Amino acid sequence: MLRGAWKEIRHYPSAVIGLVIILIYAAISVYTVIAIPYEEAVRLWRGGEDIWGDNPRLAAPTWYNLFRKKKLPLTIKMDDKHPSVKDLGYQQVDDDLWVHDLEYAFDFQADEFPQDVALFFQAAFQKKAPYVSIVWIRPDGKEIRLEDLSIRGQRQVFLVSQAQRLHKKLRLPEGMDPVVPLFADDYKSENPQVLKGTYKVRLETTLFEADSTINSKLVVYGKVHGWAGTDHLRRDLSVALLWGAPVALSFGLLAATGVSVLTMIIAAVGVWFGGWVDAAIQRITEVNMVLPVLPILIMVGIFISRSLVVMLLVIVALSIFGASIKTNRAIFLQIKASPYIEAARSYGASDLRIIFFYMIPRIIPTIIPSLVLGIPSFVFLEASLAVLGLGDPVLPTWGKILDDARVNGALLQGHFYWVLLPSFALMITGIAFAMLGFSLDRIFNPRLREL
Amino acid sequence: MTLTAPVATPATAAQQPPLLSVRNLRVWYALRKWGFGLAGYVRAVDDVSFDLPRGEAIAVVGESGCGKSSLMRAILGLVRPHSGQILFEGQDIWAGGREGMRRYRMQVGYVQQDPYGALPPFMSVRRILEEPLILAGIKDRKERLERIIRVLEEVKMSPPEDFLNKFPHMLSGGQQQRVVIARAIIRDPKLLVADEPVSMLDASVRVEILKLLRQIQEEHNLAVIYITHDLSTVRYFSERIFVMYAGKLIEKASVKDILESPRHPYTKALLAAIPEPDAENAKHLREVPPGEPPSLVNPPSGCRFHPRCPEILRGLCEVKEPPEVEVGPAHLTSCWLYAEERPSRTA
Ligand SMILES: Nc1ncnc2c1ncn2[C@@H]1O[C@H](COP(=O)(O)OP(=O)(O)OP(=O)(O)O)[C@@H](O)[C@H]1O
Ligand SMILES: [Mg+2]
Numbered sequence: 001m002l003r004g005a006w007k008e009i010r011h012y013p014s015a016v017i018g019l020v021i022i023l024i025y026a027a028i029s030v031y032t033v034i035a036i037p038y039e040e041a042v043r044l045w046r047g048g049e050d051i052w053g054d055n056p057r058l059a060a061p062t063w064y065n066l067f068r069k070k071k072l073p074l075t076i077k078m079d080d081k082h083p084s085v086k087d088l089g090y091q092q093v094d095d096d097l098w099v100h101d102l103e104y105a106f107d108f109q110a111d112e113f114p115q116d117v118a119l120f121f122q123a124a125f126q127k128k129a130p131y132v133s134i135v136w137i138r139p140d141g142k143e144i145r146l147e148d149l150s151i152r153g154q155r156q157v158f159l160v161s162q163a164q165r166l167h168k169k170l171r172l173p174e175g176m177d178p179v180v181p182l183f184a185d186d187y188k189s190e191n192p193q194v195l196k197g198t199y200k201v202r203l204e205t206t207l208f209e210a211d212s213t214i215n216s217k218l219v220v221y222g223k224v225h226g227w228a229g230t231d232h233l234r235r236d237l238s239v240a241l242l243w244g245a246p247v248a249l250s251f252g253l254l255a256a257t258g259v260s261v262l263t264m265i266i267a268a269v270g271v272w273f274g275g276w277v278d279a280a281i282q283r284i285t286e287v288n289m290v291l292p293v294l295p296i297l298i299m300v301g302i303f304i305s306r307s308l309v310v311m312l313l314v315i316v317a318l319s320i321f322g323a324s325i326k327t328n329r330a331i332f333l334q335i336k337a338s339p340y341i342e343a344a345r346s347y348g349a350s351d352l353r354i355i356f357f358y359m360i361p362r363i364i365p366t367i368i369p370s371l372v373l374g375i376p377s378f379v380f381l382e383a384s385l386a387v388l389g390l391g392d393p394v395l396p397t398w399g400k401i402l403d404d405a406r407v408n409g410a411l412l413q414g415h416f417y418w419v420l421l422p423s424f425a426l427m428i429t430g431i432a433f434a435m436l437g438f439s440l441d442r443i444f445n446p447r448l449r450e451l
Numbered sequence: 452m453t454l455t456a457p458v459a460t461p462a463t464a465a466q467q468p469p470l471l472s473v474r475n476l477r478v479w480y481a482l483r484k485w486g487f488g489l490a491g492y493v494r495a496v497d498d499v500s501f502d503l504p505r506g507e508a509i510a511v512v513g514e515s516g517c518g519k520s521s522l523m524r525a526i527l528g529l530v531r532p533h534s535g536q537i538l539f540e541g542q543d544i545w546a547g548g549r550e551g552m553r554r555y556r557m558q559v560g561y562v563q564q565d566p567y568g569a570l571p572p573f574m575s576v577r578r579i580l581e582e583p584l585i586l587a588g589i590k591d592r593k594e595r596l597e598r599i600i601r602v603l604e605e606v607k608m609s610p611p612e613d614f615l616n617k618f619p620h621m622l623s624g625g626q627q628q629r630v631v632i633a634r635a636i637i638r639d640p641k642l643l644v645a646d647e648p649v650s651m652l653d654a655s656v657r658v659e660i661l662k663l664l665r666q667i668q669e670e671h672n673l674a675v676i677y678i679t680h681d682l683s684t685v686r687y688f689s690e691r692i693f694v695m696y697a698g699k700l701i702e703k704a705s706v707k708d709i710l711e712s713p714r715h716p717y718t719k720a721l722l723a724a725i726p727e728p729d730a731e732n733a734k735h736l737r738e739v740p741p742g743e744p745p746s747l748v749n750p751p752s753g754c755r756f757h758p759r760c761p762e763i764l765r766g767l768c769e770v771k772e773p774p775e776v777e778v779g780p781a782h783l784t785s786c787w788l789y790a791e792e793r794p795s796r797t798a
Contacts, residue, residue, distance in 0.1 A: 338568050339563045342524075342563070345529055346528075346561040348553050348583075348586045
């Protein structure tokens with residue numbers, strides 16, 4: 001019967017499409033779990049500036065440029081070992097005085113201003129910290145002295161967006177992005193445009209000790225990043241989008257299979273033993289059916305645990321005594337009355353053997369379509385929980401991207417991709433399983449075909 | 452039918468217990484009100500006794516709903532009797548607990564009416580036949596396969612290899628019933644219970660299946676209980692006939708005696724409903740004597756046949772249940788007409 005169904009699936013285009021999507025989805029999941037192992041994913045997703053510091057904040061996916069006339073810049077980043085860097089080396093100018101000049105150069109051709117410019121410094125010294133002057137040199141030859149500062153830490157950052165002294169010096173108009181004066185042809189004009197060409201950043205360092213050194217890195221944050229963009233914490237959304245696939249798939253699959261299988265077994269046991277066992281199962285089902293699932297899950301999330309595994313167990317526990325117990329029961333009652341069951345008893349099959357070898361195999365064809373159709377509903381439930389702030393605390397999931405997007409007002413601020421991509425992933429999941437499930441239903445339960 | 456009627460086997464040695472002995476068996480189904488609370492009983496089998504010697508075939512005939520299948524189910528241990536005993540080789544089948552029942556079931560085969568319904572549709576022929584062997588504790592796969600092939604040959608499904616991997620829906624009705632029979636005899640039982648084994652088959656295959664059953668019975672020296680509607684098949688198949696009416700066996704005799712000298716008015720009515728006992732066709736027990744079959748919840752008082760009986764003894768039959776009377780050698784009937792002593796009538 002199952003083999004026949006396999007052959008028949010090919011005649012249902014929607015089933016084939018659904019199946020192909022699901023297979024791609026499974027392949028992505030496998031790839032993800034291998035390429036970004038669980039610990040790595042958790043580490044990345046919980047990481048802060050140290051991991052994601054080089055990424056722009058809230059950048060759109062790169063492919064967004066395909067739909068735009070004015071292209072958004074990508075992030076440019078280079079350290080002081082980069083081949084385009086002109087390093088003049090250390091020169092002693094006095095007993096206790098050394099200088100070190102270094103010039104970064106990069107080509108800027110985007111139509112929009114970048115998000116920000118950052119310089120990361122790292123200095124080694126005994127007592128007296130080195131001192132750096134940062135000079136911005138535009139393609140038109142204009143030089144702007146951005147800042148003079150002593151480098152005291154292991155990791156010191158200069159950010160144009162936060163350089164208050166620079167803002168004052170430039171007399172930055174109210175509301176203007178501080179990078180505009182650095183990149184605009186004329187920032188005082190009505191509508192400043194990006195000046196394209198080669199920009200340079202010169203670092204003039206003064207050092208006060210013989211083995212004192214300085215290292216630096218330049219990052220010009222763009223406004224697009226990767227294929228998925230970044231969020232408010234500069235995290236690359238592709239990590240969560242990729243990891244969302246195996247999480248959603250396994251969650252949906254485990255929940256749907258667990259619920260279907262357990263429901264089936266419970267219904268079979270009730271029907272087979274009848275009497276008070278059946279009555280008890282029926283009453284539990286009726287009570288359970290009026291219990292509100294979501295509030296219970298919210299309570300569990302708040303008071304017990306938000307771990308995905310706990311949620312999975314609670315969802316399965318709450319769903320096994322569902323309406324499908326009743327439909328399964330009706331089918332099992334018919335099966336129980338069939339002569340082959342009586343025959344099995346007459347040749348000595350035990351209760352458990354009859355339940356598992358004679359009754360359950362009979363109902364599996366009707367269960368498979370509803371199992372497949374049940375998968376997306378559990379995926380959506382998991383996402384809804386995450387949107388309600390009850391997502392797994394460590395795992396990156398689609399629901400958690402949506403939750404972050406909602407909390408940070410993504411749509412109000414125009415960060416469409418932040419909502420679009422996870423929603424799209426969820427939708428595709430739903431559609432794929434629905435297409436396959438409905439076709440399977442027609443194959444396994446042919447009586448519906450006439451409807 | 453071109454087959455000759457079998458000769459009745461002579462009574463077996465008195466000392467050895469009969470293979471199967473049914474003693475005052477009652478199968479009552481409780482009628483429940485609102486799911487609990489007893490509202491009465493369906494008295495499907497009421498005080499039935501008989502002995503079945505080894506190797507003998509008996510037939511039970513009776514109209515629909517008279518309790519034949521209930522009698523079978525009780526004999527197979529599928530329903531627990533309300534009272535009475537079923538002794539197999541002298542042992543009460545319910546006395547040995549689970550293990551006793553298991554051992555008993557190893558020695559009984561069951562052939563059902565609807566061959567398609569009797570086979571799990573999701574199992575292959577091989578798997579279907581393997582189940583009883585697995586349950587018999589035969590661990591060796593090769594041995595199981597050998598026995599499956601042997602039994603398929605025995606039920607004339609050859610070559611067996613062609614059928615092993617077929618599923619029931621791929622077989623014809625006759626082939627399905629052969630598989631059912633194969634399953635029933637694969638453990639070499641001593642007793643075979645066949646509940647209308649051919650009534651759902653095409654007329655053309657009926658004879659073949661009955662011949663097959665007969666042949667198997669003779670080769671294995673099987674005791675057979677054969678339930679049927681069709682008196683013509685009874686004649687050819689069994690040595691004795693039990694006529695059942697409303698949960699009771701009202702006449703027990705050899706095939707010859709029943710057909711040539713029926714005693715009970717119900718038996719007579721049954722035979723009268725068959726125009727030509729020897730003719731090949733139109734011998735079904737479909738037509739029943741006039742009147743409604745009695746309710747099994749509130750059976751008629753006295754003799755259960757009295758409301759429909761043409762020879763009723765007023766004042767007696769409707770009051771007192773008739774005794775079982777020996778009207779000839781090994782010919783028993785429960786009817787007041789043949790009782791030597793009758794209590795005085797009340798009306
Ligand atoms: N499980 C049960 N619960 C209650 N009543 C039952 C049950 N099984 C059978 N009966 C009733 O017992 C009576 C006898 O049924 P049974 O199946 O033994 O008759 P039968 O002689 O085999 O009839 P048929 O020729 O139609 O197969 C019927 O009235 C039936 O409705
Ligand atoms: Mg019956």
